[in-house]
Structure formats: C-alpha cells, structure tokens
Amino acid sequence: MTSIKMAGFALATSMLALTAGSTWAADKSKGPLKVAIFSVNGASPTIHTMIESATEAAKARGWTVETYDGNGDQVATNNQANTFITRGFDALINIASDNNQMGGVIANAAKAKIPFVSTFSGMVPGITVDIGSNNVADGVFSASELAARINGEGEVLKMNWTVLPALQERDAGFHAVMNEYKKIKVTEMEIKVPGQVDDSFNKITDYLTGHKNVKAIWMGWDEVGVAAARAVQQSHLEQKPFVVSMDGNDAAYDLIRDGTPLILTIAYDVRGMGVQAVEAVAESVDGKTFAERQIFKKPCMITKDTVPPKGQLPDFKTCALYSADVGKK
Secondary structure, three states, X not given: OHHHHHHHHHHHHHHHHHHHHHHHHHHHHHOOOEEEEEEOOOOOHHHHHHHHHHXXXXXXXXXXXXXXXXXXXXXXXXXXXXHHHHOOOOXXXXXXXXXXXXHHXXXXXXXXXXXXXXXXXXXXXXXXXXXXXXXXXXXXHHHHHHHHHOOOOEEEEEEEOOOOHHHHHHHHHXXXXXXXXXXXXXXXXXXXXXXHHHXXXXXXXXXXXXXXXXXXXXXXXXXXXXXXXXXXXXXXXXXXXXXXXXXXXXXXXXXXXXXXXXXXXXXXXXHHHHHHHHHHHHHHHOOOOOOOXXXXXXXXXXXXXXXXXXXXXXXXXXXXXXXXXXXXX
16 A cells, blocks of 8 residues: 555656646746847848847847847858857847758757747758748749739849848749740849849949840849839839839838839738747747748738838738739728
C-alpha cells in the first residue's frame, strides 16, 4: 500500500509540475521580453512602416525593443542579428531581409530556442513564421491590369530589385502574364539599392529620352514607382507612359489621387503585418507552433476609383482586388 501511495504521490507531483510549466509558458509573453526588430533596408517607406508598427505593438505589450537598419548591407544585418542572440534577446523579427541569406542567424536562433519571425522575407527551413502576401499572385494582378490597358501590345519598361524574395516573386508573376502576350516588348532594368529613388529616376529619364514609344512602366514597389511617375511627368514625351506599382504607401496614394502617371498600385496592409509579426512572437513564446510557416494577408487594388481619402488607409477587409469589383459596394 505504501508503494502504491508513493507512486500516486509521484504521479500527482509530476502532473502538477507539468501544469505549472505549461501555465508559465502560456504567460511568458506577458513578461518583460526583449525583442529585436531589424531590416537590411529599413529606410524604404514600406519597410519603415512595418518596423514602426511592430515596434509600437511590442512596446504596447511592455516589451523592450531595439531596432537596426542594415542600410543595404546583408552581412552587417546578419552580424547584428547574431549579436542580438548572444545578448540574450527573447525573439527576433526580420522585416523584409532575405531569409535565404540569413541561414546562420536562423540556425542560431533555433539553438537559442527563440522565435525568428519575419515579414516579406520568404519561407525557409527553421523560421517560426513569415507574414506577407502572395507576391506571385500580386505580380499577376498588376501585370494583368497593365496588359489590359495597352490592349496587349507595345513596349513596357520594367524595373525591379530582384534581391528580396517578395520582389523576386512579383517578378515571377509579371513574367507569367507577359509571356502570354507576344506583341508586348518588355525592356528590363535592375534597380540599384541603396540609392534606389535617384537610380530609378535617372534610368527612366535617360531611357525615355531615346525611346518615345514606351506605353507603360512596371515598378517592383511604390518607393521607386513614385520616382518613375516623377520621371514621366518631367519627360518631354507627347504620349506619356503610365506607371503601375506595388506596395501601397502614402506617397503613391497621393499621386494616384492627383491623376499623375502613377495610375495603379497593389497595396498591402503593411501596418497590420508589423502587428501580426508581434502577435506571432507572443504566440510562439507561449508555446504555440505554426502549422503553416507562411501567412498571407489580402492586398487591395488601388486606382483613382478606389484610392482612400488623404490621411486614411484602405479597408483591407472590404477593398476591391479585381477590376470587375471596382466601384461596387
């Protein structure tokens, strides 16, 4: 009888310890966590917005936050991320730096048993979760709208920086559409980063000087889409090409609203992505595992008919994504 009582006592003690441990894990996100938020190119408006919203969301939870901008240097970004790990940070949030180039950091985070959450950075082994959009599909949306507006023929200038996974995927969507239009001539240029705004403006200005028949310009993201619109505005072409872009930042909304050459962007809920990255960290430190390592949020198609009033954001729950839905309520 004594041995049976002892065994029962040991079992009860073990169960109590397990319950206490799981309760502690579930409450860990309510503690004073230290979180690092970093990016290889933090100055880009969309990326800056994600960093800003993630920082605000983390601080609202009472967490300590440090941020880092690699200024285009992936090696420096990786080194700093590893420093965050050795300093005992509780989680890493990577904002739009290529996860394919951060394998060592991801492995070190896993060894330290801390979450590695990312936005717009690609799904690779070892990450906790990546939050973004289906950029291949989004590239298809923007390119399809462009092709429809030039009736499937003519010259298109395409500019992108195919280093980040999200931009590579947009490229893939663009080409998937353009491969079906044999009468569209695509001229491609790679954008230099950092210095992307001036580089885009100068390259487009130079190209339009000697090429009068460009019908449309496709840009990989809005920061350079705005530069493209400015270059077209200042050109001396009688028939000015229109610009299609992607991201959805305030400067792009202003230009679309004002009827400039920038006529369309595929907009993302970048503020929501930053907040959701913080939520993913909280869930992870509390013991949740993610069945899917990549989460897609819905984008919106922004034209002059759908652009929000100045100072407001699109309603990403109800906004139009297809041209047939523009103007419908």
